[in-house]
Amino acid sequence: MTNARVAGVGLTHFGNHPERTSRDLFAEAGLAALDDASVDPADVEAVHYGNFMGELSEHQGHQGPLAAESLGVHAPATRYESACASSGVALRQAVRDVRNGEADVLVVGGAERMNNLDTARTTEALAIAADELYEVRAGMTFPGAYALMANAYFEQFGGTREDLAHIAVKNHENAVGNDHAQYQSEITVEEAMDSPPVASPLHLYDACPITDGASAVVLVSEDYAERNDLDASIAITGTGQGGDMMALQDRENVATSPAATDAADEAYADAGVTAGDVDVAEVHDCFTIAEVLATESLGFFETGEGVAAARDGVTTREGDLPVNLSGGLKAKGHPVGATGTSQVAELTRVLRGDHHNSEYVPDARVGVAHNAGGTVASAVVHVLEVQE
Amino acid sequence: MTETRDAGYDDWLDALESGDGYYLECANGHGSLPPRRVCPHCASRELTEEPLPETGTVETHTTIHVATPSFVDDAPYVTAVVDFGPVRLTGQVLADEADAENGLEVTPRVGESETTGERLLCFEPR
Ligand SMILES: [Zn+2]
Numbered sequence: 001m002t003n004a005r006v007a008g009v010g011l012t013h014f015g016n017h018p019e020r021t022s023r024d025l026f027a028e029a030g031l032a033a034l035d036d037a038s039v040d041p042a043d044v045e046a047v048h049y050g051n052f053m054g055e056l057s058e059h060q061g062h063q064g065p066l067a068a069e070s071l072g073v074h075a076p077a078t079r080y081e082s083a084c085a086s087s088g089v090a091l092r093q094a095v096r097d098v099r100n101g102e103a104d105v106l107v108v109g110g111a112e113r114m115n116n117l118d119t120a121r122t123t124e125a126l127a128i129a130a131d132e133l134y135e136v137r138a139g140m141t142f143p144g145a146y147a148l149m150a151n152a153y154f155e156q157f158g159g160t161r162e163d164l165a166h167i168a169v170k171n172h173e174n175a176v177g178n179d180h181a182q183y184q185s186e187i188t189v190e191e192a193m194d195s196p197p198v199a200s201p202l203h204l205y206d207a208c209p210i211t212d213g214a215s216a217v218v219l220v221s222e223d224y225a226e227r228n229d230l231d232a233s234i235a236i237t238g239t240g241q242g243g244d245m246m247a248l249q250d251r252e253n254v255a256t257s258p259a260a261t262d263a264a265d266e267a268y269a270d271a272g273v274t275a276g277d278v279d280v281a282e283v284h285d286c287f288t289i290a291e292v293l294a295t296e297s298l299g300f301f302e303t304g305e306g307v308a309a310a311r312d313g314v315t316t317r318e319g320d321l322p323v324n325l326s327g328g329l330k331a332k333g334h335p336v337g338a339t340g341t342s343q344v345a346e347l348t349r350v351l352r353g354d355h356h357n358s359e360y361v362p363d364a365r366v367g368v369a370h371n372a373g374g375t376v377a378s379a380v381v382h383v384l385e386v387q388e
Numbered sequence: 389m390t391e392t393r394d395a396g397y398d399d400w401l402d403a404l405e406s407g408d409g410y411y412l413e414c415a416n417g418h419g420s421l422p423p424r425r426v427c428p429h430c431a432s433r434e435l436t437e438e439p440l441p442e443t444g445t446v447e448t449h450t451t452i453h454v455a456t457p458s459f460v461d462d463a464p465y466v467t468a469v470v471d472f473g474p475v476r477l478t479g480q481v482l483a484d485e486a487d488a489e490n491g492l493e494v495t496p497r498v499g500e501s502e503t504t505g506e507r508l509l510c511f512e513p514r
Binding site: 119120121123124127133134135136137138139140141143144147148149151152155196197198199200201202245247248249250254255 | 394397420428447448450452453456458459460462469475476480485490501506508509
């Protein structure tokens with residue numbers, strides 16, 4: 001088996017770009033990735049593309065071919081949809097394609113256009129990641145679902161709104177200097193506490209923003225990298241995916257995310273590493289509580305201890321285990337279908353040493369990306385390692 | 389919303405509305421909600437309709453301030469996951485934010501969205 005190598009990565013600015021189509025956003029990210037990789041579009045054998053709400057926001061289905069043609073690529077192209085984990089699952093398929101010898105060169109990425117809808121319509125579009133009959137029709141929103149998880153977490157394990165605010169503050173701090181980030185300004189715990197409520201106990205600063213943007217990764221086989229003398233020092237050595245019941249009400253425990261635990265266990269075993277080997281992580285912090293659940297599922301902290309670790313600064317860039325050096329979904333932004341591959345793009349730069357926060361982890365060898373769909377009914381985890 | 393009924397789901401709401409709420413139980417005692425052909429927990433295909441317990445307990449709740457267009461006039465409102473023993477349900481708690489708490493005992497009933505008039509699952513504090 002050959003490892004999939006990351007030959008190049010590309011990102012648009014993540015932010016408020018209501019007038020830009022997904023095809024234009026993806027073209028920018030994908031071409032940047034091809035340029036970064038020094039790969040000819042004619043060599044690309046498949047495009048795997050993630051998008052969540054294109055039918056609602058752009059009246060556009062069947063987006064795979066559009067994604068390929070926006071890059072000048074003539075190859076089979078497929079759209080993957082797993083809510084917020086859409087490009088994460090697209091990446092997993094691409095890694096498998098390289099490993100099983102199906103392809104030597106793939107472009108994998110995603111895009112999302114959201115700000116052309118008003119907030120209420122975006123809230124409606126995001127809500128369809130939940131169970132339509134038993135959650136959405138009962139008035140559930142996406143922040144509402146995570147609020148139910150946060151309330152259950154506090155009840156079972158303790159923790160406060162103020163603890164969660166530390167995660168928002170950290171991720172804003174990490175985004176300063178990230179040219180791709182939606183927010184590049186620091187906030188304080190007091191500002192987070194004073195922000196308006198969205199779905200109690202979550203307030204505005206516990207939530208990721210509504211974001212337009214795209215990301216892309218060029219994956220190649222080791223053989224192709226060698227033949228073409230590519231600088232592709234980062235390998236994806238582990239991939240894992242987990243699933244859970246769609247509705248929160250059908251889960252064994254509303255305050256944990258076992259789908260992500262399963263995905264992490266599979267990815268670690270695949271790579272031959274343990275949670276203790278991980279130097280740096282990008283996790284799916286669509287809400288502050290989601291970062292807590294993610295760090296527990298990834299095995300960094302015991303169940304119920306993630307919130308204290310966040311408050312104690314373990315996950316800051318000066319801490320033992322830096323999480324979301326990019327700024328995370330919270331400050332970098334969350335263009336839903338683009339999120340999974342954007343995490344891998346950021347981690348690649350961290351491990352290559354050309355990330356704005358690389359200086360904080362100069363010896364990092366192992367990185368982990370955690371991408372969750374909905375209320376973690378889907379989860380994908382990838383392990384990235386520096387190869388000689 | 390569509391005018392076509394959702395088989396299973398709308399029948400379930402009808403039953404709840406007329407005071408005959410039920411859940412589906414498999415041969416191994418797992419609870420679930422229709423429409424189902426198998427138990428999502430164990431894949432058993434022997435599902436029977438069992439009476440929904442009259443009271444449940446709020447397991448976790450939130451007050452939603454930013455709603456979807458179908459609920460803008462309802463906001464703020466309390467949403468909760470309520471434990472009925474063999475099955476849990478999600479719906480709107482007919483209580484003010486200050487009165488909603490985990491552990492609250494409630495009974496289920498069918499109410500409607502203030503915004504659209506569509507039917508929805510509600511919980512009345514006992
Ligand atoms: Zn069963």
